[in-house]
Amino acid sequence: MSAPLLVVVDDGPDLLRDVERELCNRYEPDYRVCCLLSAAEGLATLKDLQAAGEQVALVLAGETLAGESGTALLAEVPRTFPHAQRALLVEWGHLAEAKTGDAIFEAISHGRMDHFVLRPSRPPDEQFHQAISSFLLAWAEARQHAPHSVNVIGQTWSGRAYELREVLERCALPHSFHLAESPEARALLTGVGARRFPLLVMPNGEILEDPSDSDIAQAAGTTIDPSGDSYDLVIVGGGPAGLSAGVYGASEGLRTIVIDSGGVGGQATSSSSIRNYLGFPRGVSGGELARRAYQQAWVFGARFAFMQRVTDLERGDEGTVVRLNSGGIVNGRAVVLAMGANYRRIGVRALEDLHGAGVYYGAAASEAPTIADEDIYVVGGANSAGQAVLHLAHFARRVTLVVRAQTLAAGMSHYLVRQIESTPNIEVRTSTEVVDGGGEGWLDHLVLRDRVGGAHETVSADALFLMIGARPYTDWLPPTVERDAGGFVMTGSDLSPEAAQALGRPPLPMETSLPGVLAVGDVRHGSVKRVASAVGEGSIAIQFVHRLLAAAGGTPARP
Template identity: 40%
Template structure:
């Protein structure tokens, strides 16, 4: 019988330190409950059961013998699974491409449980569900923390494209290795090996084979198999557009109640909230939680109940001329659903500065995560904005930056920021608030070098040698794709429910005797929740509540539609 090997790599050390939670051993009674849900497979030494990059790989539970779990390349062995152990992580539940190789060390037998059976298990067996879900989440965290992956990002920390790709992979909880061209001594060997010129950076090397020069996010999604294979032609009960707090909440509640749910997300789960370093006023998390962690948990929860999620799928246009409704994607494909939940949220408003676009990712940022914090460590920074997101960013960045300037037009933060954040800002000597102040200019060469602002209270015009600017001002709704279908307010947010007047309903052809349900738009069966909805409270808790409440009205609409179709 094989024995557990000595820990020889950083990846192995991390896995071993949390082994009891990451690799719990199932009891004989738990194994007996699993057997009806899988297929017994005899194994022989040297056989490979799963390769990295394999999609729809089953979860293997060891009944006899031993399996080796390893990362490709320098990652090496993670652990050896013996009787009562099981493989798999989050990608197993999703049917997406996995990361590890599973091979047979000692001949024996395994129970192979496919993703459909696994999903049924985690929905029906509370004890096993808790064991599997905790292990899957921790294993993904371990993969990321290990720094070992067959996906490599080669780029410069002074390149906007590199930052975009790092943010995309990080926020989607995808393990990758980052190589910085300014500091890594092996970079020239890598460039020569993959026949890459410096003017072609950033580069993503996928699975050690495919090389993508200056790739789009969609290129990475396809190469890495981040999404499960989906039936494009299927008509679903509900399509949720946007995987922020409101969209994920709607997906969790709809899927848990048996609806066929598809979630479309352009960038990454969490939306604007996903870029928050720490949310401390969300119910149930007294010590706070990062936006990315909250979104990650919600995403896994939605997939546990059977929701499908498409990352990198952007809704280009709502097709509302017939039912079931259609959503045209960027690649021209059309997805159809009996109901649609619009949860596309809002984005920070850009400032009217002539050269702003030139410095995005090169000193100008719209998020304050650990990625941005590393870029501006020990430097002076400016944050423009007076909402909670700006306050959270200021408090977080003040821990590592030399000094933080907050620029706001208002005379104080009282009207726009939670009191607990205001107190922290007031008591932090590393933060200076500039009220009644407006940013007037930014300058630089290859990247941002100087920032100018004007204080209306005392008439001071200031220019500082500051190379990091965070813009967190206002909100612009992501509603362009809805044009011509639903009623928007004068700022572009979606009008819903009791806010809609009879005249507006008549203008848009509302044909039902009933009034629109809460959060329903001027089209029956199309709902808007969260920040994208006109009049919504721009808070995470409010968005989660709207997403969950919306599902009861989705059920009503589906019943109404079915009744009319059969009449």
Template identity: 40%
Template structure:
């Protein structure tokens, strides 16, 4: 018998010939890592899924033919989703049924569909399943020894460690310190136990990155391009500069991905019809950048920007300096903080900024509150609705249509456990050492009510991370970085010493460019940030040619 902890890949088809073929191909590629099971009927497949529940096992992937007697593939995959929400679901279908498969993407959150036959599997089967299984593995907590985090569930320090590991795709097991059987002083929590037995007490993110082998050192005294911020804009620019032969350093203060990296599901990005998590998209981009030779320095904060002749100098938080011929600023945004009474006291202890996927398991079966009415709030609401008992959205506007994409509105309306309270704001938070209650105000009537609440996730706007650039480059009244023609004539720009006007995306400091959400008048979309990152590389080449 295979080890009981080995995840299952289940294939279902009532055609014996097709079932033998899919079993053969699955075993050839995945038998070493997964337990491959097959079934010739939907009813039998349901029995297999129920037996996995009884044995505390889990399927990573369920593939099902659509046209089966008694139970269609879509009905079977819906039943599988009820039992195992995280399992990836693939529909096997004939060409004539592709419209049914496309509709199922929204109806049962289908992850993919495959048209039969799938020969050759190396081109038409394995790439799809490899991607889905890798995505599933990124959130799967295997029952064997790995990283263990022992802490208090609602402590801000514990939340930071959990979030750091989650966004770095480092699987870990969380253990409540009050149930661990150990007498650990509060000042040492959380304790991170590594697979080799080392224990880190209340580690800083830099210490944790070093222990896990995630930290990197600067390899060169001078770079052609230094990029600050590893969000979509910075990662896209890094891929292009490095692939075009420029030595590139990418500096990130926390974890690559920025706000996009914390998104639970991105469904309107070109090329991913079933959507993709921010963590997965970021992971792919980082791998692509490293493949081209980008040096990634994270977590490391840039604290000052200055000129030294034609070189640009970045001062880092550890006291070191980075010299570069050009600098691209992609610092991104951080979510605005609540001004509600008492809210600051519960940050990381019940109030969270962004999706913070690390808290997903704690929210299982609970009531989750989402504050905000834009796309990021809608994506988070849908993500948590698959785990929480109930999700309530608090929206200042009169409806969702003013700021949210229609596809998200449609999905929210279909979700039975999501309700939306419009013209409602959160005005106060209360509790002891963790959030317990929130006070809500109706903006039309002024009526206030107090509700029980343990999990509040906020998406109430954002501000640029540009405070450290004050006095170095021009910023608008809201802190966004001003570039190109918006700077005005070159003669009016302080410190401008070139005989030409600033290039598009160039700041008031020659050779320093901006891309992404922190740029004044930018479009706050992932695709536009990626596009600006690519455009900035063209401007950097032009600057280098003229210098």
């Protein structure tokens, strides 16, 4: 197959030449560069390329193209190449002009382009190339061709092959799926004898036959065997809150272990683009953020135990004894609970039976490319559902957002409501719920109920994404850890007077009713359900861990 294309449309021949030079010098022969001088030529060429079966990775457009706006051209790109990244080439200095700034803000917030990039300055312009490389990585990830990807080969889409994809997703390991009979699978298995499906072809070529979850963690080098070791700090959960506690704990000299029943990243790994996390103006996928945080904690000396579920906590001689489902134990002088929360189940048997076969909990970023040109439904009225709808609308023919509330604004941020309303292939059905559905091995229809009039309607549907609220992972906690009615862990000043009194001193912020045990992130009663706040709580908690250890006669309290 020929190399993917980088398409540049700019009406100034000299400007176009500068961009062409930079792109050719750096990206050929892995990519081909195609330069065009007008919007009309750009659109016609994209159609021809689509008809010829070519791949377009990136389209760059000048701010104005013979009087037309570059963003108008970029807005048209998904019609021919839905995965192609789209960026506006902006002159340095123009960003300070209100007109340009407003136009960029408008175009990004309405999904007409992904971002902007400053025109290249004198070579070498590493800032320009950093931006281009990020676009190319995002394109590769959207097509599940990220570097060092794991290939899952299964005989069907559902069953264990689906579970494996979920495990890889939770380990933040990039992966792609191929049916055993597909040309891609045949190419990967050339010269390989009979095998037990599903198979994982690891980035180093190693093949795992029908692996268990812990086989995957071991092959990825992300597990250790906890067998009675003692740590200053044991963190339960490796989502944003736990990873942050891991980075700060380890970097401040605490012997730290992070234990997770899956892999890194928690819920955040199901987010394809987190746009509101500080420092990532182009947005960042939850998986990428988790991978970076994991490496950061690891180089500070934090250790990780993946695919190990914590099943109990009890007071021990030297702190808290943490029990694992594997039968192992670890001792923590302090413990931070960061187990986050899970989506509520829809409770419709027919739909639960199709989980993984057209029915998904969360945004299931990895499924997005499989729904091209299909009619899909998303259920949920909060921000995560809004983001999922906007992401999935890039791929699907039509996306219907089903919301129980009477208005979208009841549970969603204003900026998302605006984007949804201005996306033509999204339909919103308020005061509606999904009450049934089904299909032969794969979802093909849903039954919707109008909550006002009570009428039922059967609609055909190729996929259903459920984002209907969260339940904290706290059922396993001992009764001594106080929780609210929804199961979220009470901490600090929210503890009942009895629990606070039992501690024998005023509780520290984030401290639970069990001495020496703190809770952070989504699992904590009253927490703000956001990545940044989970990360913030994880870092703040370490200050209180130092105080607890100092009080217990360990490390000195930090200033």
